[in-house]
Amino acid sequence: MKLLILGATGPTGRHVVDLALRSGDSVTAFVRNPAALGDLADRVAPVTGDATSTRDVSAAAVGQDAVISALGAGTSLRANGLFTRASAAVIGATAEAGVSRLVWLSSFGVGHTFDWSSGRQKLIYRTLLRSLYADKVIADERIRSSGLDWTVVYPTRLTHGPARGAFRADDRLPMKGNPTISRADVAAFMHQAAHGGEWIHRSPVITD
Template identity: 75%
Template sequence: MKLLILGATGPTGRRLVELALRAGDQVTALVRNPAGLGDLADQVTVVMGDATSHRDVSAALAGQDAVVSALGRGASVVADDLFMRASAALIAAVEETGVSRVVWLSSFGVGHTLSWASVPQKVIYRTLLRSIYADKEIADDAVRASGLDWTVVYPTRLTHGQAKGTYRADDRLPMKGNPTISRADVAAFMHEAVHGSEWIGRSAVISD
């Protein structure tokens, strides 16, 4: 599969790139700083640009089979409209290029998934993460309303642990406490989802 990955230099995106390469995919990474790819840079097609730019995303998306977004804000709790702007750029680009398959990374607690969170989780989501989660909700809704072959992924708290391969994934997955999932397992789910049809038009909540 010819696969465009957004957020390829991030901790989840790098794992996704590694998985895709091992699976034999032809990977294109749209990045602002190619150095962030490290030793992966020589194994992918690198396109320098901004994921919030319609023009840049369109250029990188041309000729691809699908796009996976693993964009994130890192340790920042300031949204800066990143996800809203990136979703708008992506939707315009996929409509222009005719690439309809999109897998989009969000977070558990955003939008409709907030109702399944525990009380302690809701406190964090409504305070510390309020700005980012509001931005993500706008972006997620835009992706779902796009008419494309979308999948929106809602992982619980991300860790840097090894992939377990035993995570749970469902449209509805109520939580207790503060569950986690490794970025490696999230990447594995997203890679599997983009290669299949099971999750098209569905919002996947995933957790250990």
Template identity: 80%
Template sequence: MTGPTMNLLILGATGPTGRILTHLALRSDDSVTAFVRNPATLGDLAEKVTPVVGDATSQHDVLAAASGHDAIVSALGRSTSVRAGELFTRASAAVVGAAEESGVSRLVWLSSFGVGHTYDWASPTQKTIYRTLLRSIYADKKIADERIRSSALDWTIVYPTRLTHGPAQGTYNAADRLPMKGNPTISRADVAAFMHQSLHSDEWIHRSPVISD
């Protein structure tokens, strides 16, 4: 069940998870402002959303877009890059500052399982990947997540296991902590559905749900 329709500002709306989330929001009759660097990437969404061009690491840009929204959702990612480039550190500062200044209290933020405190719960296989291949990006995400947690916002930070491009199963598990074995996955479609549901509920406010198949 989803609650009343909302006016959403979505960062990363044209990314692989954000695009699915945007379509879900539109199907639920939410109004969507898509915050993008390049409006050409909107494609089929261009006629359905309110596009705002800006830089997610600029508080000025995010603030200009945020006013009047019920919530901010970030599905920002580094695509296939394993270098963080301080994207999450800088974007979290911009988003928290803009949200507090504009009075938008609700924030749903996409992180990754293995970041911060969730590393301790990872399987040996996962830990190897997190401390080698994903080390840079996870260090950046940890700073971002801690900044969000220490803010005055009604935040939810989502920790999915390894993302796939498969269809939504709807049978995933979500909890403050999940047991891990091997290197489990979850589809981006299921992550997008969980994020959308979280926006329309108070259940996960000030919580950091781990989600996995």
């Protein structure tokens, strides 16, 4: 399968790239800084660009079977329009390139999943993460209205632990406390979703 991976050098995207290569996929890694690919540079097709630019993403999307977006805001608590602008760019680019499959990484607590979070989580989402999550709400809804074969993934709090392979995923997954899931497991789920049709037009919550 030919995959375009956005955020390929990020903490989750790197796991997606590694999985895709181990599975024999042809990987195009969309990055801002190709030097960040390190030892992967000779194993992927690197494309340098801006994920909020339709032109840049469209050029990379030509000939791909699917797009996986693992874009993140890093340590910033403000999105500065990253996800709204990137979603618009990806939707426009996939239309131009003739790619219909998109797997998009969001966050638990965004949009409809807010209602399933704990009281402590809701306080954090309404204060510390308010700007970031407001931007993601717009992006996610835009993707769901795009006409693409989308999957929007809502992981609980991300960790850097190893893959366990025993995660839970469902359209509705109410929970208590502050559950977590490793980025490696999220990457595995996204990679699997891109290869099948089970999660098309669905918004799964995923957690350990």
